[in-house]
Amino acid sequence: MISVVLLLQCCVPLRIAPSIKDYKVTKGKKFKRSLTKRQMFIFEDSKEAEQFYNFVNIKFVLNDINVYDDIPFEIDGERYFFAFYEVDIPDKTLNLFPAAIDLTLNKALQNELMEPYVSSQVETVSRKGNWYIAIEVYSDLEKDCLHETSLSKKIVLKYLRALKKEYLTTHNYNEILFKN
Numbered sequence: 001m002i003s004v005v006l007l008l009q010c011c012v013p014l015r016i017a018p019s020i021k022d023y024k025v026t027k028g029k030k031f032k033r034s035l036t037k038r039q040m041f042i043f044e045d046s047k048e049a050e051q052f053y054n055f056v057n058i059k060f061v062l063n064d065i066n067v068y069d070d071i072p073f074e075i076d077g078e079r080y081f082f083a084f085y086e087v088d089i090p091d092k093t094l095n096l097f098p099a100a101i102d103l104t105l106n107k108a109l110q111n112e113l114m115e116p117y118v119s120s121q122v123e124t125v126s127r128k129g130n131w132y133i134a135i136e137v138y139s140d141l142e143k144d145c146l147h148e149t150s151l152s153k154k155i156v157l158k159y160l161r162a163l164k165k166e167y168l169t170t171h172n173y174n175e176i177l178f179k180n
Contacts, residue, residue: 020044020132023164025146025157028134032087038136039146041160045086045131046168052086052133058173059166075155080139087132133167135160 023043028035031042045052057067069083137145137156145156 023161028085028136031132031134032089035085035087035134036136038138038144039148040134040136041146041157041164042087042132042134043164045133049086049131052084052167055167055170055173056084073159075152075159078139078152080137080145080152080156082135082137084136085134087134089130089132091130133164 020043023041024031025039025041027037028040029037031040053067056062056071057064060071060073062071068085070081071083072079072081074080137160139145139152142150142152144150145152147153150156
């Protein structure tokens with residue numbers, strides 16, 4: 001009896017967003033279907049929405065033009081480009097408690113049709129957002145610079161790790177202009 005009560009009071013997780021400690025390199029489509037098939041550098045974004053956009057816009061002096069796509073950068077005299085995506089993967093849980101109360105009330109009132117007394121007033125499915133930044137890198141020579149066989153994967157990863165660190169540690173993005 002106690003286990004039934006505890007089960008009805010808890011929320012059942014339907015989907016749990018991935019937890020990424022530092023970063024992850026994986027196929028975009030594998031991480032989220034709406035992303036490309038290219039390998040992507042993915043990390044959790046702990047900042048407010050649009051903050052990475054603002055960071056990139058100021059750091060690369062883009063003046064709000066093509067901020068999401070074809071952002072040029074150089075490593076050792078070689079020119080590369082990156083595109084980024086702000087990705088939301090929500091946790092999703094099902095709250096069984098309101099439905100159990102409705103079922104009990106309907107039995108007590110001897111309703112043949114199920115009337116939603118409590119479940120119509122309370123959210124039975126709740127969501128909590130988890131945000132990620134997904135970055136793909138390419139050049140005129142390579143379509144996917146993060147692919148396992150890419151000659152530039154090592155230096156591109158080093159650059160992306162530094163970019164991520166700079167983004168997460170910088171609070172006033174105008175400071176970046178003075179660093180460059």
